[in-house]
Amino acid sequence: xxxLWSRFGARTAAVALLSVGVAGGFYLGEDRQTQQQGxxxxxxxQVDRAEYAYQRDRQAxxxxxxxxxxxxxxxxxxxxxxxxxxxxxxxxxxxAAAASRKKAREAAAATKPxxxxxxxxxxxxxxxxxxxxxxxxxxxxxxxxxxxLDKLWxxxxxxxxxxxxxxxxxxxxxxxxxxxxxxxxxxxxKTNPATQxxxxxxxxxxxxxxxxxxxxxxxxxxxx
Numbered sequence: 001x002x003x004l005w006s007r008f009g010a011r012t013a014a015v016a017l018l019s020v021g022v023a024g025g026f027y028l029g030e031d032r033q034t035q036q037q038g039x040x041x042x043x044x045x046q047v048d049r050a051e052y053a054y055q056r057d058r059q060a061x062x063x064x065x066x067x068x069x070x071x072x073x074x075x076x077x078x079x080x081x082x083x084x085x086x087x088x089x090x091x092x093x094x095x096a097a098a099a100s101r102k103k104a105r106e107a108a109a110a111t112k113p114x115x116x117x118x119x120x121x122x123x124x125x126x127x128x129x130x131x132x133x134x135x136x137x138x139x140x141x142x143x144x145x146x147x148x149l150d151k152l153w154x155x156x157x158x159x160x161x162x163x164x165x166x167x168x169x170x171x172x173x174x175x176x177x178x179x180x181x182x183x184x185x186x187x188x189x190k191t192n193p194a195t196q197x198x199x200x201x202x203x204x205x206x207x208x209x210x211x212x213x214x215x216x217x218x219x220x221x222x223x224x
Contacts, residue, residue, distance in 0.1 A: 118134045121137070131193055135197045139201050148210075148215040149201075156175040159193075161173050162190075162191075176199060182195060208224065
């Protein structure tokens with residue numbers, strides 16, 4: 001606004017100067033009309049220059065305002081894109097967490113606990129060890145064999161029926177290789193410790209006669 005008034009002021013001052021010159025007898029000499037025309041031309045030139053400067057400044061201001069607006073729009077787009085990216089990442093993480101919880105619930109539901117009898121001689125154990133002790137006795141092995149079986153499968157899997165060896169592909173409490181071999185006992189071999197234990201005891205009996213034979217072989221060779 002101040003620049004606009006300055007341009008009007010320049011034009012007004014120029015015209016006022018011309019008027020004062022005429023009124024005060026500024027133009028002397030015989031060819032007063034010629035002098036007056038020359039002064040008018042000079043004043044007109046000054047006014048044109050002032051108008052040109054005014055229009056130039058207006059164009060510069062317009063370009064500056066346009067540049068500021070484009071920069072603001074670009075920053076707004078960047079912020080919107082970043083917010084959308086963060087929202088997508090949060091949604092992805094929430095989806096992965098939900099899928100993980102669902103998988104855990106399904107695995108828990110698929111695991112069938114051993115509901116067979118537990119001999120008093122096996123009461124000192126707990127969890128999969130207690131199940132293993134009961135099934136071993138049921139399969140005809142003596143209780144004296146369980147310490148060997150306990151050490152063998154503690155070494156192999158820690159009695160974890162979900163134990164998986166990524167380097168070899170062995171799976172379950174007896175570390176069957178591949179784990180699908182245990183499907184010969186039951187289809188729930190991935191989740192049921194009793195199925196894995198029954199298969200493992202059958203494997204041990206077929207190759208080493210009893211758990212202590214399997215443990216001795218494991219000690220001497222590192223595997224069974």
